[in-house]
Amino acid sequence: MPALAPRQGVAVTLPGPADFTAWRQAARGLVAADIRPEQAEWVVAGELPGLLAEAPAPPPSGAPFSVPRAFLDQAEIAIRHSDPERFALLYGLLWRLVHGERHLMQAATDPAVIRLGALAKAVRRDAHKMHAFVRFREVQAEDGPRHIAWFEPDHHIEEAEADFFLRRFAALRWSIVTPRRSVSWDGTALQFGPGGRRADVPPDGAPGDRYEPLWRAYYASIFNPARLKPGAMRAEMPRKYWRNLPEAAEIPRLMAEAPRRVAEMMERAAAAPNPRPQLARYLAPGQLSAPPHVVRDMPTPIDPPTDSTLALAALREELLSRPDLPDFAARATQPVFGEGPVGARLMFVGEQPGDEEDIAGRPFVGPAGRLLDRALAQAGVDRREAYLTNAVKHFKYTPTGKRRIHQSPDAGDITYYRPFLAREVAAVAPRLVVSLGASALTALTGKKLPVLKTRGQVVTALGGQPVFATIHPSYLLRLPDQQAQADGFAAFVADLRAASEQA
Ligand code: URA
Numbered sequence: 190m191p192a193l194a195p196r197q198g199v200a201v202t203l204p205g206p207a208d209f210t211a212w213r214q215a216a217r218g219l220v221a222a223d224i225r226p227e228q229a230e231w232v233v234a235g236e237l238p239g240l241l242a243e244a245p246a247p248p249p250s251g252a253p254f255s256v257p258r259a260f261l262d263q264a265e266i267a268i269r270h271s272d273p274e275r276f277a278l279l280y281g282l283l284w285r286l287v288h289g290e291r292h293l294m295q296a297a298t299d300p301a302v303i304r305l306g307a308l309a310k311a312v313r314r315d316a317h318k319m320h321a322f323v324r325f326r327e328v329q330a331e332d333g334p335r336h337i338a339w340f341e342p343d344h345h346i347e348e349a350e351a352d353f354f355l356r357r358f359a360a361l362r363w364s365i366v367t368p369r370r371s372v373s374w375d376g377t378a379l380q381f382g383p384g385g386r387r388a389d390v391p392p393d394g395a396p397g398d399r400y401e402p403l404w405r406a407y408y409a410s411i412f413n414p415a416r417l418k419p420g421a422m423r424a425e426m427p428r429k430y431w432r433n434l435p436e437a438a439e440i441p442r443l444m445a446e447a448p449r450r451v452a453e454m455m456e457r458a459a460a461a462p463n464p465r466p467q468l469a470r471y472l473a474p475g476q477l478s479a480p481p482h483v484v485r486d487m488p489t490p491i492d493p494p495t496d497s498t499l500a501l502a503a504l505r506e507e508l509l510s511r512p513d514l515p516d517f518a519a520r521a522t523q524p525v526f527g528e529g530p531v532g533a534r535l536m537f538v539g540e541q542p543g544d545e546e547d548i549a550g551r552p553f554v555g556p557a558g559r560l561l562d563r564a565l566a567q568a569g570v571d572r573r574e575a576y577l578t579n580a581v582k583h584f585k586y587t588p589t590g591k592r593r594i595h596q597s598p599d600a601g602d603i604t605y606y607r608p609f610l611a612r613e614v615a616a617v618a619p620r621l622v623v624s625l626g627a628s629a630l631t632a633l634t635g636k637k638l639p640v641l642k643t644r645g646q647v648v649t650a651l652g653g654q655p656v657f658a659t660i661h662p663s664y665l666l667r668l669p670d671q672q673a674q675a676d677g678f679a680a681f682v683a684d685l686r687a688a689s690e691q692a
Pocket of ligand 1 (some may be wrong): 539540541542543546551552553554555557558579663
């Protein structure tokens, strides 16, 4: 290529707005031809070129060079950003990396490095929102049902994220339409096409959309008025997504009703024999506040609600309104439901929520839960992919001064909650249930099996599901010395690993 005059520019036309391979190849050619960042103009095919372009970009040539992995990893994500300056930013950084600033990526205060990080972060956030807020509507096509979703990403993430939806919904035929792109899966191949309009996608409540009422019912059932934090909720679920979320129609009503529902909870709490100090601490009269936990109730489930999701929602509803709950349930802050994905490979069943679980409204977040987390991590089990629940859904305790001392559930309590657990196991349909401790084993099997003799074995639940028996993690907390605890922990990890291998 003839040498360019110092002010002469070259035009690089990329085939797509987020084509990292093409950008990389072109950038190599530019570096090899010694074209400075300010001489290069980056254009996406089909978009208008600017004024600088005078000569086409040189083909890649010259000696190969390498750049740090950290740059490539960030660049591959940042190129999906919608900032029109992104290609130039990347080329500017590349130029500096190969011209004496090899450690540039470690310069945490360099404005271009900071900008690169900010672009990559925005793209990751956009992808996370897409995973969480794509809602499919089912339409009946001539050749059977199709699932169609409308989504408006901020950045060019459609192609990169298509794989995520393919992994989750390989068995369905689906399309995701965005203003710039459409992605479709027909059961055999992914196809990308031009963007569309919102009107191309059936609206909420369109005839035959069976997901809309399911989403609404599901959302209403998981909405916890005592944990409502409007600021955190808006951060997690920004308003711009609401119009595409069927369940968003429920939000104004649920928010408006929240103060009344909390006041009722407070009244019930005050009328109970023991006025739960922790709840009073978190919910001062008249104050609509929440425990200092991130609001985790906001829906980020991804799958279209299924009959199983609805069955779980119905369980929650029932547990919130049953007139015949055992006495101790009235003293608990709230029922603690299971959490985790429907269809999880592994389902862990504990005894009952403890003090911290009762306040947080989530299973296994107290001392035993933290121990379980550590053991799961060591056994190579990702807690987020498992379903965790308890045999008994309310915290049973003896009030002593300011403390609430855990009281084991008796046979009657276990029997009372058994149908709920059985329905939960059936809805989640795990490959293997893991019983943690004696109460869970009894609740699942209907038999009083000795835990230490049964641990490591697979027995059968009343519903026919396989149950792997092991100890409860709190058993380890009660062991007398450090050595016994270390040995006990190692054996527990071995059990969890064995269960995971069998699931
Ligand atoms: N112990 C349990 O059995 N379950 C919990 O959720 C917490 C402690």
